[in-house]
Amino acid sequence: MVAANIYQSRVTTAQEAVKVIKSGQRVFLTGNVSVPQKLLAALVEYAPTLQDVEICQALTVGSADYVGAEMEGHLRVNSMFISANIRKAVQDGRADFTPVMLSEFPLLFKRGILPLDVAIVHVSTPDEHGFCSLGVEVGLTKSAAESAKIVIAEVNEKMPRTLGDSFIHVSRLTHIVPVSYPIPELTMAEEGDATIIEKIAGYIAELIPDGATMQLGIGAIPDAVLKYLFDKKDLGIHTELFSDGVIDLVNAGVLTNARKTLHPGKIVAGFILGTKRLYDWVHDNPMIEMHPTEYVNDPFVIAQNERMVAINSAIEVDLTGQVCADSIGPKLYSGVGGQVDFIYGASRSKDGVPIIALPSVATLRDGSELSKITGMLKLGAGVVTSRNHVPSVVTEYGVADLYGKTIRQRAQALINIAHPKFREDLTKQARDLHYL
Numbered sequence: 001m002v003a004a005n006i007y008q009s010r011v012t013t014a015q016e017a018v019k020v021i022k023s024g025q026r027v028f029l030t031g032n033v034s035v036p037q038k039l040l041a042a043l044v045e046y047a048p049t050l051q052d053v054e055i056c057q058a059l060t061v062g063s064a065d066y067v068g069a070e071m072e073g074h075l076r077v078n079s080m081f082i083s084a085n086i087r088k089a090v091q092d093g094r095a096d097f098t099p100v101m102l103s104e105f106p107l108l109f110k111r112g113i114l115p116l117d118v119a120i121v122h123v124s125t126p127d128e129h130g131f132c133s134l135g136v137e138v139g140l141t142k143s144a145a146e147s148a149k150i151v152i153a154e155v156n157e158k159m160p161r162t163l164g165d166s167f168i169h170v171s172r173l174t175h176i177v178p179v180s181y182p183i184p185e186l187t188m189a190e191e192g193d194a195t196i197i198e199k200i201a202g203y204i205a206e207l208i209p210d211g212a213t214m215q216l217g218i219g220a221i222p223d224a225v226l227k228y229l230f231d232k233k234d235l236g237i238h239t240e241l242f243s244d245g246v247i248d249l250v251n252a253g254v255l256t257n258a259r260k261t262l263h264p265g266k267i268v269a270g271f272i273l274g275t276k277r278l279y280d281w282v283h284d285n286p287m288i289e290m291h292p293t294e295y296v297n298d299p300f301v302i303a304q305n306e307r308m309v310a311i312n313s314a315i316e317v318d319l320t321g322q323v324c325a326d327s328i329g330p331k332l333y334s335g336v337g338g339q340v341d342f343i344y345g346a347s348r349s350k351d352g353v354p355i356i357a358l359p360s361v362a363t364l365r366d367g368s369e370l371s372k373i374t375g376m377l378k379l380g381a382g383v384v385t386s387r388n389h390v391p392s393v394v395t396e397y398g399v400a401d402l403y404g405k406t407i408r409q410r411a412q413a414l415i416n417i418a419h420p421k422f423r424e425d426l427t428k429q430a431r432d433l434h435y436l
Contacts, residue, residue: 003130003170010176014042017152017175023051025117028109028144031060031083032241032271033184034137036122036154039177040066043120047074056114058105058140058335059083061186061273067095080105081335082326090332099326099382102240102338103297106143110294119148123168124159131167135159136183136279138166139240139270139293145172154179160279162272164289185275187243196359199396201225204311207353207392207399208232211259213305215239215342217312218273221357225311229254236260237267238305240297240338243274247281262304263289270296297338302345309353310346312339314384316358318377319411319430321387321402323356330380343389353392356385360395360419371422373414375429393417411435 018039021027030036044065047053051073055066058081067077067089077086077095081102089095100108108114121141123132132155134141145151145168153173157180170176197220204221205228208214213236216222226245229235236257237246246267249255257265270293272282282288295301302308314325315333327333346352361369373395377383391403393414400413411430415423430436 003126006130007126007170007176010170010173011178012175014038014177015045017177018042018046020150020152020175021046021050021053021118023053026054026056026114028116028119028148029055029057029060030121030137030141031058032137033061033186033273034122034135034141034271035060035062036120037062037181038179039120039152039154043075044071047071050074052076054078056080056109056116058102060085061184064089069094081337082332087333097332097335099336101297101336101340102293103299103341104294105140106292106294109147110143116144116148118150118152119145120152121145121168122154122156122159123173124161125155125157126170127161130170132170132173133159133161133163134166134168134290135162136272136282138162138164138290139296142166142168142292143294150174153177156180156183158182160283162282162288162290163284163286164268164291165295166290182276183279186273187275193359196396197221197224200357200359200394201228203394203399204355204357205229207355208235208309209307209351209353210234212236212307212309212353213238213260215302215308215310215338215346216242217339217342218337219313221313222311234259236305237269238262238296238302238308239268240270240293240342241273242267242269243272244278247278250287257287261306262301268296297341299341299345299348302342303348303352306350307352308346308349309355310342311355311357312343314356314358314372316372316374316377316381317356317393317414318374319414319426319433319435320407321390321393321410321414322377322383323385323390324377324381325384327380327382329378336384339384340389343385347389347391354390355392355394356390357394360397360417361422369419371418371426373418373422373426375426375433407435
């Protein structure tokens with residue numbers, strides 16, 4: 001009854017709630033498919049009365065009105081990962097990018113490096129004890145919500161109630177906006193040749209042993225891998241995110257989590273991206289444990305899982321094994337995300353399998369193709385994962401095993417999995433660089 005009274009006393013409209021935000025304040029915005037749509041729209045409407053409000057976020061899905069040119073001087077986004085909807089604003093200099101590993105993103109708020117005035121969050125309806133679940137986005141949000149002085153929450157009856165370290169009590173919600181709209185759906189599709197993606201997924205599946213615990217990075221390749229695992233036994237999940245593909249593996253008795261050395265029997269994740277089928281499946285599902293990202297992505301936590309498999313993608317890989325995944329030359333494109341966290345964690349795991357996977361070529365707007373295995377990274381490109389951390393690189397032409405290999409051996413192995421039409425030129429570059 002006490003919780004119910006607190007809840008009712010704090011109910012307001014989105015338009016009224018955002019008025020607590022003042023000029024010069026720092027605001028955290030829940031991301032992924034959990035972006036609070038009504039509150040964000042109200043903030044955009046209210047923004048012309050504000051000056052220099054900083055919005056801290058990671059990946060967001062949905063409208064980009066809040067980074068529009070007309071918001072300049074009123075709202076300025078500071079993103080720790082560049083999602084597609086804010087990429088142009090960052091590249092044009094109208095929004096900021098802060099490089100940080102995903103495992104450390106919430107610690108910026110928790111440790112007071114970026115003190116938060118307000119957190120805007122999106123939660124489920126409260127249970128009988130007054131606890132709301134953070135639902136599909138727990139990892140990046142929980143610590144931010146706990147660190148902010150003011151917490152404005154959309155309470156959505158359609159937000160699934162996920163379990164684990166995923167709850168916030170109504171007494172922490174200073175302003176409550178009841179809403180009812182479906183959580184946006186997002187499939188793990190990306191541009192590219194489906195045949196190539198399937199070939200890469202097949203090679204990766206061959207590297208995954210029975211009893212493995214898997215991390216599935218964002219994108220079509222990790223999701224495609226799941227379709228090749230139905231002959232495996234007792235697989236598990238410890239990942240920053242997962243999507244619909246895990247459901248069929250669980251139903252088939254393949255994904256049991258039984259041999260996990262940490263959280264046996266549980267799928268551990270920070271956030272979820274998928275369809276309504278997935279959101280319905282995770283609701284009150286005791287197999288699912290959601291945790292803050294500073295725990296899920298901690299390499300020293302990840303390493304406690306034996307046979308840890310980490311699957312991540314790249315923009316380009318040079319002939320020494322350096323991985324660029326956050327920029328195209330100097331042009332900022334995305335971010336480090338959880339790649340370094342999981343590649344390093346898997347490399348420290350007993351019998352771990354860290355993997356960088358990418359198509360061998362990129363197709364440019366004019367239809368021409370560019371090799372993603374390169375002699376050198378583009379001038380100004382960011383090295384996300386160093387050559388010291390990459391044991392395996394996979395393309396549709398096979399697997400390059402780099403662990404314990406010389407630069408000469410690495411260069412030859414990477415040339416062998418490049419697209420055939422680029423191998424002669426890559427060999428010449430390797431000789432010019434004295435790699436071969």
